Amino acid sequence: KEITDAPILIIGSGYGGAVSALRLCEAGKKVVMLEMGLNWEKSGIPFSNMLKPGKSAAWLKKKTIAPFMNIFSLTPFTGTLDRMDFEHINIWVGRGVGGGSLVNGGMAVTPKESYFREVFPDLDADKFYSTYFPLVHKELKVNVIGEQFLKDCPYYKFTRVGEAEAHKAGFKTIRVPNVYDFQYMEKEYKNEVPRSAFNTEVIYGNNHGKNSLDKTYLKKALETGNLEILDLHCVENIKLNEDKTYTLNVQQTDTSGAVVADKVFNCKKLILAAGTMGTLRLLLKSNAVNHFPIHEQIGKSWGNNGNFMTGRNWVKPLSGGTGAKQSTIPVGGIDNWEDKEHPFFTEIAPLPMGMDVATALYLLINRVDKKGEVSYNVNSQKLNLNWDQSNTAKMKENADYFIKKMNRANGGTRSHFLFNNGFGADVCYHPLGGCVLGKATNEYGKLKDHNNLYVLDGSLIPGTIGVNPFVTITAIAEYCIENLIRQNEFA
Ligand code: FDA
Numbered sequence: 001k002e003i004t005d006a007p008i009l010i011i012g013s014g015y016g017g018a019v020s021a022l023r024l025c026e027a028g029k030k031v032v033m034l035e036m037g038l039n040w041e042k043s044g045i046p047f048s049n050m051l052k053p054g055k056s057a058a059w060l061k062k063k064t065i066a067p068f069m070n071i072f073s074l075t076p077f078t079g080t081l082d083r084m085d086f087e088h089i090n091i092w093v094g095r096g097v098g099g100g101s102l103v104n105g106g107m108a109v110t111p112k113e114s115y116f117r118e119v120f121p122d123l124d125a126d127k128f129y130s131t132y133f134p135l136v137h138k139e140l141k142v143n144v145i146g147e148q149f150l151k152d153c154p155y156y157k158f159t160r161v162g163e164a165e166a167h168k169a170g171f172k173t174i175r176v177p178n179v180y181d182f183q184y185m186e187k188e189y190k191n192e193v194p195r196s197a198f199n200t201e202v203i204y205g206n207n208h209g210k211n212s213l214d215k216t217y218l219k220k221a222l223e224t225g226n227l228e229i230l231d232l233h234c235v236e237n238i239k240l241n242e243d244k245t246y247t248l249n250v251q252q253t254d255t256s257g258a259v260v261a262d263k264v265f266n267c268k269k270l271i272l273a274a275g276t277m278g279t280l281r282l283l284l285k286s287n288a289v290n291h292f293p294i295h296e297q298i299g300k301s302w303g304n305n306g307n308f309m310t311g312r313n314w315v316k317p318l319s320g321g322t323g324a325k326q327s328t329i330p331v332g333g334i335d336n337w338e339d340k341e342h343p344f345f346t347e348i349a350p351l352p353m354g355m356d357v358a359t360a361l362y363l364l365i366n367r368v369d370k371k372g373e374v375s376y377n378v379n380s381q382k383l384n385l386n387w388d389q390s391n392t393a394k395m396k397e398n399a400d401y402f403i404k405k406m407n408r409a410n411g412g413t414r415s416h417f418l419f420n421n422g423f424g425a426d427v428c429y430h431p432l433g434g435c436v437l438g439k440a441t442n443e444y445g446k447l448k449d450h451n452n453l454y455v456l457d458g459s460l461i462p463g464t465i466g467v468n469p470f471v472t473i474t475a476i477a478e479y480c481i482e483n484l485i486r487q488n489e490f491a
Helices: 015-026 113-119 125-140 147-152 154-168 182-189 217-223 275-290 389-410 470-486
Strands: 002-011 031-034 081-085 090-094 173-175 227-230 233-240 246-253 259-272 300-303 307-313 332-335 344-349 359-366 373-377 382-386 432-434 453-455
Touching (some): 002 015, 002 246, 002 275, 015 031, 015 217, 015 259, 015 470, 090 275, 125 217, 125 470, 147 154, 147 182, 154 173, 154 344, 154 359, 154 389, 217 227, 259 275, 275 373, 275 432, 300 373, 307 389
Parallel strands (some): 002 031, 259 453
Antiparallel strands (some): 081 090, 173 332, 246 259, 307 359, 332 344, 344 359, 373 382
16 A cells, blocks of 8 residues: 655645645645545536536436436536435535535625624634634635626526515515626626636536635645645545554545545644535544544534525516526525524525526525434444434424515415425535534644544534535634644644
8 A cells, every 4th residue: 555644634625624724834834635526627627517417517426416406317427516315414515626615606604793602602703703704705705796787687687586575575685795706707798708607507616707715725725835635535534543643544536436546644633624524424434443532522513504495486477587597606695584583594596497497496594403413323334413304393484484474475386396395404505513613622623632633624613603604614714723823733
């Protein structure tokens, strides 16, 4: 087996991994990053759009795995979108250099300060709102759509209709910032540059316009000359050595998923940034197969960030429905968070199917009052998730309240076309928690019971943050790595 020694290893190239890499490289440290997905930029393979799913559409699957309308068959390839199926919930994640930033909708939402304080009572919220969130906005290139463009552009009819209907029903709407470059979008509308958001590109990757991590944090980290990214390298398990260093068993694969090399990596310092499910799998599996020590809090306080999908159909399309042409980039939301009985935030989501399906799609984000727990099943070698309808009961009640109120004011029915009974309780885009900051780790993400192991990703957030999570994940990673470097953890 090929053996590599690296002083600092990072597993995963999503938000937490990319932030850690940049700050360590800037501090002059040599960093090796292992990513199980493909380096799409280097491969030169284009991303496919939603109407013609190709290589990038799914992680080693024979059929597409979008939340609905999976009529397309595929040749298995290490695509960008993966789905983990549990009994009561399906969890979508991004794969590839850039992690979730390759497949997500780019919605860059800062959490409500009051909720942030409730979720993280021990963090200095003032510092987050004055320093870390603004820093993250700058690094991720967050921007806002021009109101005139939004008003005129046929690709945003779904947002205009969604907002008008929400107002009629008495709801408050908000403009949602995004990492998609809206100046680029205005040019693509005029056909001055190749189309991406207006060409149904998003959940299988964007070829243009979107400032995913490979264009921001990872690009800057690579420019220091201190970062090496090894793609198609999947970490199978971790061993703690007597001298408190770590040994990783790694499989290198080709793009069909076949293993081409078994490798061993040794490191002094290890950062787990494999995303909530990836990090939990590595910790729990390594514990089961290698007696890897894990703290009792690992796996606890897991949540779906209150994700609940629902939709509405109009019997008679309202003023022509939401339009056949739809941008894939959401820019509108309904903010009902202050309602004591039914607190939720919902994205006014696009449904770019190339035809007017007279359907409005919403991804609700609710509080998570009942958390789940993740464990590892040695026999099936899979994660167990203690999560069922009782965890989503209040979310369903909120969705029902929302849809009924919208339909009363605007006409329409619950969308049975999209989901079995119009409720997608099993759709999760935002798995969070299981390795909670200050509980399973110290105040800066260093794992309890370990000397040289850190977790910096979505698993630090205790299952809920009230809005789309990547801005918070990035800000927490910035905060943790800054303090870990200051404490000479990587000296
Ligand atoms: P992230 O999941 O980004 O990265 C982890 C990386 O580790 C992945 O690249 C993975 O392949 C790799 N990895 C895992 N296990 C490994 C192993 N054993 N060995 C090597 N590598 C391994 N959020 C938001 O704020 N706004 C939005 O608009 C959206 N929209 C959205 C749409 C869709 C379809 C999805 C699936 C998700 C979103 N999200 C979102 C959620 C957001 O993308 C998500 O919360 C973050 O990407 C999580 O960041 P992390 O750093 O935790 O891990």
